[in-house]
Amino acid sequence: MSTPDLSMIDAAAWDEARRCLPVIRRLAENPVRTRSDVVAAAEELGCGPTHAYALLRRYLTDARLTGLLPRRRGPERGISLLDEAVDAVIREVIDSVYLTRQRPRIVHLVEEVQRRCVAEGLRVPSRKAITARVQARPAREVVAKREGRKAARERYFPAVGSLEAHWPLSLIQIDHTLVDVIVVDSETRAPIQRPWLTLAIDVCTRCVAGFHLSLAPPSATSVALCLSHAALSKESWLAERRIDADWPVRGIPERLHLDNAKEFRSEALKRGCEQYGIAIDYRPVRTPHYGGHIERLIGTMMGKVHLLPGTTFSDVREKGDLDPEKTAAMTLDEVERWLGHAIAGVYHRDLHRSLGITPLAAWKRGVSGDDTTLGRGEPTAVADPRRFLIDFLPIARRRIRRDGVALHSIAYWADVLSTWIGHPEPMIVRYDPRDLSRIYLLGPDGVYYDLSYRDLRRPPISLWEHRLALKRLHENGRSLVDEEAIFRTIEAMRMIADGAVRASKTARRQRERRPHAVVEGRSDLLPIEHDEADRFRQINEGLAPHERMFPVEEWE
Structure with a gap:
């Protein structure tokens, strides 16, 4: 079923889906749920068990808020077309083979399902059908059974009221700053103004998740573009700017930590984040220390910018009698490219004192793991980059x-x-x-x-x-x-x-x-x-x- 445009969803339908979400999510994440659990959830929602089961099936298939929107009566798209006996074999093999501490690969699961179906004279399902049923399982359940409950707690335990981030993309901070350098016109090289930088940091690894450079003041659109840059692969972005460096940070973040500026309060940003399962935490008023990670990163990047021609410095005493407009020499595109080099080629490879390793090494360890740390696995990729951008x-x-x-x-x-x-x-x-x-x-x-x-x-x-x-x-x-x-x-x-x-x-x-x-x-x-x-x-x-x-x- 195609996802409706978020702005077209009726407010009452959206509120109803939000009301159902915590109840159905709790039910879905219960690995030992029984019919009595479903009946209790149905009573809490004010509906019958049949409808509660329907909501549960839809949530397991598509764990997004729009999956719980009220629907008209009639058959749904995406319902299983496999024989119930084949579905039963797939479920049994997933439980007994795939969800074990031996952690077999998908290819081994597919081979075992197909072998058993042939032995029982059943129609052999495709790899896609088998993989879809694995992906429909709650991620928390999969991690708990394949990697242990401790790993599941570390990866999915809520960090409400805390800035602790135990794995990559579990918490992203975003903020803006005026860059301490004056850019010049692309043709005449005459000075124009200082650009605005919107910057995102992954708190766990201290990697720069993404950024957006603009001559315009911060807005909801600049926040969305920074978020899109953070979530999407940066390979083509680096190639277009001839930056020979590795910038592997990508994937849908789990939480955003933002201040109370107007551009962070837009309805489009809130609904877009809800659509993709991105939680938003707002910094308590008059508590600047809550944004310490992004503030330190901004300070680090501005310290590097002070080496550029046209820098205004951050302190008038540092500037002395230097006239930034007379020394300005870089266009907006050149500053953007310079920032790409400074981030991917220098900052990510410098030893971070708090981490004891480089941000790039912290990212790779957080994703793949090592002898002492269990990796989170590849982050959730943006399935449709075009739709992701347009949604904002x-x-x-x-x-x-x-x-x-x-x-x-x-x-x-x-x-x-x-x-x-x-x-x-x-x-x-x-x-x-x-x-x-x-x-x-x-x-x-x-x-x-x-x-x-x-x-x-x-x-x-x-x-x-x-x-x-x-x-x-x-x-x-x-x-x-x-x-x-x-x-x-x-x-x-x-x-x-x-x-x-x-x-x-x-x-x-x-x-x-x-x-x-x-x-x-x-x-x-x-x-x-x-x-x-x-x-x-x-x-x-x-x-x-x-x-x-x-x-x-x-x-x-």
Whole structure:
């Protein structure tokens, strides 16, 4: 069953699922549960045992909050199509062979299941079917039976009210800081401003989980982009920036520890975290020591930044008579690449005094284990990076018309829209404020579809540029604003900024806030000539969403 968009879920249905979750989770994690346990849970929920069993089955199949949302009557997708006798064999072999301290591999489990089915004259199940039933077992139960109860307690024991983190990704801290360096314009090398850095640290290993660098002040979107960078594999990110280093930190974190800033309180962030099973802990008011790990990391990174040209230092006494604007020499992209080297190539490989080993070694030990420490195993990977990113983007609701979808007075189109022309209800649209050349439509099938400008000759623009253009048009007395006027105004603004770039820091900042052009294959944000529309479409189709989105500046 496809996962519904979180913003489309009715508040009453969401609250009902949240009410059921702790009861069903407790039932699922009970390895010796009986029918009386299910009946007691049903009474607690105010429903019958049959419904409680149904909720339990759905939770064991998909241990996410959306799996407990109320459903309409009728057969469900994903129900087992295997014969009950085959299912019984799989369950018995999982219990007697796989869930033992010998810890056999999946391949041995599959061989034994298939051997017994052949011996009993039953249809042989596929490896996928067998693996799915292993994955449906509560992770706590699997670890307890294969590695021991102590390991299960260390890995899954709640750390409520504590910043202790016993395994990688059990606790992530995120915070922002102004970087102590002034960046310059990418063309003229004239100074612009200090950028903002959103940084995430894995408390257990002290590894940097991810970061996001921007000229814009912190926002909910910058938090989401930092979280996405932390959760996704960084191999392509490193390759795009020509960073020859190992940065293995990836996977869905279990808890986030945040302060009480507005950007950490957004409903989109809360629902997205609930969807992926990420708990959020907020720092108690006026207790800065609770954020000690991330604060020390920020201090460490800023200490390294003070070696760069254009540094402002963190203390006016350190700066002396140095003028940072006169020494500034690095663009935003260059600072981002420098930070990637400083993190993956230096910080992760330096001995950490508190740990006694390097953060990189602590991560590998926490995942794989060693002679004295039991590893947690590979973290839970993001199954759908595209969906993970989109789940945190701003939303709008639009009707599908014959000429496509209109958002921000701009027309969008894709061939798939012809299927839904005249759809009676507005449909969910998500957009990236940093680049309005592409938006994401949630279809009735629960899948997001990419929509591009209807006129592919239009250049990529940011929401910041769009709002500034509307402001200029209204100041000029335009009450009705159309797409042509918006892009014409933005083009005029860009020409003015380019002409004044050497004389005005504001103009340079405006130009740097545009979507970036392609630099050595890093982004799909190209200004399009009339005869290059097809090539533009091909370039876009060849890139993954996270490859298109991460290198681009955020403005909203």
